Amino acid sequence: MKTKAYITGEFVVIGYERKRGAAPSLLLAEETDASLRYVGRAIPAIPQAQRDELWQALEFLHTSHFATPIAAGDKGAAPVHPVLKVMVRHLRGEEKLRHATVTEVLAPH
Incomplete structure (x- = not known):
């Protein structure tokens, strides 16, 4: 039997994408010691x-450029200043976000 375990984490919004015919999504990064690391996208729920x-x-x-390098498939996304944080529910145990949804928008940092 296979089960999915979800966890919640706090991430910084570094961009967004709104394409016709597709759910809009946010591009997210996690804060490391001195920088941001792109982790994937999430759909606002x-x-x-x-x-x-x-x-x-x-x-x-x-803004005109991303604060951190993003995946090749996200080239059509719009970059934003990385000041907005969100809470995201996603699959546990994955390096990149999978099955991710934004559950809460937090105050800018």
């Missing part, structure tokens, strides 16, 4: 009002 506020904040935080 928060109430619509919070989601609208999140997109407005991300458009305000838009």
Whole structure:
């Protein structure tokens, strides 16, 4: 029998992607000692009002380059200043985020 174990973690938003026909997603990084390390993407699973506020904040935080290198498949994403943190539910035991959803938007740091 195979089971999936989920955990929750805190990550920094470094970008976002909103494509037609696909769920919008956030590109996330984890903080290391002196930098950020890209860990993957997550879909916001928060109430619509919070989601609208999140997109407005991300458009305000838009910048010209990513704070950390991202995966090749995320080249169409928009970079943002890395000041916004989110809580994310994701599969445990994986190096990159898998089956990840944003459960809460935290105050900027």
